[in-house]
Amino acid sequence: MSLRDTGRRLRLRRTGRVPADARVRHYDELNDDEQGIVRELAGEPWTAPETGDLDDGDVVKFTDYYLVRSR
Template sequence: MAGSSTSDAYTRHLRVRHTDSVPADARVRHVDELSDDAQQRLFSVVGGDATGARLDGATAGEFDDGDVVVFTGYYEVDLA
């Protein structure tokens, strides 16, 4: 999210999609590396919230488009 302002981050939504492959250039993180707040937002999306989870400024900084988070599988991050 380089170049975004904090106010832009408030309008971001976390979405993820399950993936079986990880791009060679993707940043891969284990769910335990995320803050408690970021984990809760990820869990809500993985648990079926199709609209995504709203991110505040601090939490938005923990995710970038294309990141892969390892949880019960591999989940590619899409920030909308």
């Protein structure tokens, strides 16, 4: 999937707790664009354009668990 032009921005926040209703995505399941965004945003206070398949409230398992926030 590619980046979608919604005007929304993603931010990743390290989390020690995974909500029971969260969709958990593993880094190696993501496409190349999404992997690049996760690498760029993990642990950094930056944002990136919303991607095609990462949604607000999802959790990505990368080097830690990261909660996806989209605004």
